[in-house]
Amino acid sequence: MVIFWFRRDLRMNDNAGLFHALKDGNQIQPLFIFDSDILDKLEDTKDARVTFIYDTVASLKKNLQELKSDLWVRHGKPLEIFKDLLSQHQITAIYTNHDYEPYARKRDEEVSKLAKSKGVEFKTFKDQTLFEKDEILTSQGKPYTVYTPYKNNVLKTLNEFYLKSYPTETYKNSYSKIKKVEAMPTLQSLGFERTSIEFPPMKVSTKLLKNYANTRDIPSQEGGTSHLGMHLRFGTLSVRELAREGLKYSPVWLSELIWRDFFMQILWHYPEVEKRSFRPEYDKIAWRNSKADFNKWSEGKTGYPLVDAGMRELNATGFMHNRVRMVVASFLCKHLLIHWYEGERYFAKKLLDYDLAANNGNWQWAAGSGCDAAPYFRIFNPEAQAKRFDPNEEYIKKWVPEYGTDKYPEPMIDHNEARGRCLQAFTKALKK
Template identity: 35%
Template sequence: MSSSRSRPVIVWFRRDLRIADNPALTEVAATGAPVIPLYIHDPALDGRPMGAASGWWLDKSLRALATELEERGAPLLLRSGDPEATLRVVINETGADAVLMNRMFEPAAWERDAEIAHGLKADGVACRGFNGTMLARPGSVRTGQDAPYRVFTPFLKALLDKAEEPAPRDGPRTLDGVAGLTGEAVDDWGLHPLRPDWSTGFDWTPGESGAREALSRFLAGPLTVYGEGRDIPGEDGTSRLSPHLHFGEISPWRAIRAARQAAKDGRVPGKQAEKFVSEVGWREFSTHLLHHFPYMAERAFRPEFEAMAWRDDGEGLEAWKRGMTGYPVVDAGMRQLWATGWMHNRVRMIVASFLVKDLLVDWREGEAWFWDTLVDADMGANIQNWQWVAGSGADAAPYFRIFNPVTQGEKFDGEGKYVRRWVPELAGLSDRWIHAPWTAPTEVLAAAGIRLGRDYPAPIVDHAMGRKRALDALEQIKSARDKD
């Protein structure tokens, strides 16, 4: 792009709601061209309707971005509707002759962007895409046989070998905006719940500054023991960066660079920093997989698992959603999710295993619930993680790996801190009984003020029975596959 431009350029924001390390915005600022920062509200931006918790986050993140852009001289223009039609309206209003964006890699979004770029270019409007969200562009990390990786460990090694770290950029301090444009208001979109407002317990600060605060908090504490601490749900041991990364309020490179710098400075052990890098790599792996294998959004990555004899258990599914299964660590996780829009990573695996294995409910039911209720609902990660637990995904845990919710609770929440916080009706039980209250003597339950079936449910399924049923279903798949 020429540095002597006078016609305005549209920067189309999507999953890159930040100023720093934003390649599209940096490119325009370097030319000195008038810039029109544009956000188009499309509820199906990822290719499927946005979840309610994601809408809550988007509401706050857009307000934060608008403030940052206003301070720099280029107000954020908000419009809603079909992306291509809306872009064309803004182009006609302003005479813009270029659209810059940071690419999205979800299959439907990728195809849509390609069609838009093709259409705009045919009409003489330049359209350029950048990688502002991933460590490496999907398609750039391939095996020696020029195929997508299906196993995480070699993918991570290849990713870290291949990916080129961009220079950090704080972003433009001033922008040449375009006056006189009228847009919509965030309030018009109804993203914040009102009646009822189920978000009153959401303790988050969406936006770029909130992302940096979260990173600073992580570096100062949890990262020092991250490898072990991230498995203890009762402690503050995780990064809590996932929603900030999903909405692009911070680049994954900035987060990795900060972690590695902390290790280099001796503030955290190098092993802990690299464990965090590998977790960012898992997010990357998930996005790359979905990009290469779009069908996994709807179907099992491993086709034989489409024959799984899932149960239609509406009551069990509802009890799981409400945190009323009778298994304390499962219920604690589901209640944390509803109250905060987030769930601890270890507990996500436990509750997913319970739904898919103990209840034998289709993983797609759980994936849909997480999509609606998680503030960090990322399509690639959500689908990949559920298929990982279900045994049907790439490099998945074997289906016969079935978490016992009692022993998982005892191992990772031995003092019951997590359960007592989220299942307060069990707070009076000692550590010995808190993860399996139905095994406690009657007098112990009475002393704790608990009547099973009234104050807290009895287990909705016997774990040993559910485990056997799940393994039997797996054997049916194996038998059918062997016959083929």
């Protein structure tokens, strides 16, 4: 028996590791683990991402049963689960896809070590990125830390080989056959309840892609962005398929996928950025630790309508428009002088499409502390941003209904005062 372990690749089509497992052998037994090391850290029992994963896994199980196979679904610590599986079954190999986050790397190292100690192969494949690790390097053989030359190298290298799908359906007879259908744990037994949040559809229209460059910065525009981040995060869609669409219809859309790869290779080469600034000198800034200010920001009560609209959209739906993400991140780090890590952690709890590499990279970009970041003296004016990107206040009025009445608070800090304070604090720390 060969195990295929689903993780951030919750689809049967165009799945690199699954394709190799099916092609290389037979009796392929698919497995999914609800990882208690991850789930136990989630604070909200109605965390919408767990419902999404649960329903996707249930759908995978049903699809496999239609092929007279089944998906084993377990709940616990991956290492312990593999210890049990290896002692109970004659397993010759474990196949899975690469994951680049520090926790995932440690987990995979432990499972690989265990497998090898039992004479079992542990094989992993590239699936969630177009390019990874050391595939795109500078002429000096070093990782890129600036996006534009990285992107140019990607576009020069990208060809059919990197974009082709893996035809898993060709080998569907390689799945193990059902002896008895295994029950799936309930959502409640995992410690969670069903969410009422709606999930984005798993498709992007040609019209959206063709207009993407013009519509992506307008938060009030229905269908201005794809909302596919969640499907990329959990692998319900293939990045290769989306990149082919981008090449055909929208270079700007494709460049967003390249940003995603860029931040993943940054996290791979510099895993320390998970908890500290890419530019360590930014951690020397005299950041303010104001719980009251952080709470006003997180609840959308800052008195800056675009910031408040964004935070309320996030809290209600698990989504925030990308342009607005930049504004609210800049506001927390530069207007309120609160460390980017605090905001990054809040987004990690709330975003449906939360992805450590991209979230971390974008927060550090906004703070000025990241690779290829906005310079520290670039401080978004939330009012100017609102006038430019929400001129009719449609987005603001949708999420901040009391805006324009005496119930709406005054700005918690004057923009010019905040800007001056920020420049002083940043200059003091960075000029040393």
